[in-house]
Amino acid sequence: MTQAQRETLELFVRCYPFGGTEHLVEPVRALLRDHARLQAERDNYEATARDMANNAEFWRGLVLRSGEVFGVEAKTCDDGTINETVLAVKVPELVERDHAELLALREAAEEVLVDPWGETFRKLRAALNRSER
Numbered sequence: 307m308t309q310a311q312r313e314t315l316e317l318f319v320r321c322y323p324f325g326g327t328e329h330l331v332e333p334v335r336a337l338l339r340d341h342a343r344l345q346a347e348r349d350n351y352e353a354t355a356r357d358m359a360n361n362a363e364f365w366r367g368l369v370l371r372s373g374e375v376f377g378v379e380a381k382t383c384d385d386g387t388i389n390e391t392v393l394a395v396k397v398p399e400l401v402e403r404d405h406a407e408l409l410a411l412r413e414a415a416e417e418v419l420v421d422p423w424g425e426t427f428r429k430l431r432a433a434l435n436r437s438e439r
Contacts, residue, residue: 311338366394373397376404 314334373380373392379400380392417425 308342311342314338369394369397373400376400 370392373394373396376392376397378388380396381389382396383389383393
């Protein structure tokens with residue numbers, strides 16, 4: 307029992323107007339213990355909420371920093387207005403779009419590296435053959 311709880315219990319015993327408070331001491335002690343337990347539980351919830359808010363802010367900051375790479379595109383609303391800051395909701399769609407473009411470029415580069423003339427040469431030859439007729 308903390309000092310404050312002991313003082314509360316002593317004050318209760320001294321100030322209870324009806325006398326004969328001995329039978330109430332244990333229930334008051336139980337209430338004080340419950341109060342202390344609930345305060346600790348509240349403190350834990352507050353600490354957890356603070357940690358979650360800090361974590362959310364950290365990840366949001368990463369998304370916004372990543373969005374800066376896209377420049378004005380990441381700041382443009384659907385109605386065309388331009389925001390001062392990055393719209394976090396736009397970042398995933400911009401990343402997906404650029405990733406798809408990058409994959410397409412990679413496939414094209416691999417095709418050229420494997421068969422330098424590849425399909426382009428075949429199309430050119432077919433076009434020349436048609437024009438000769």
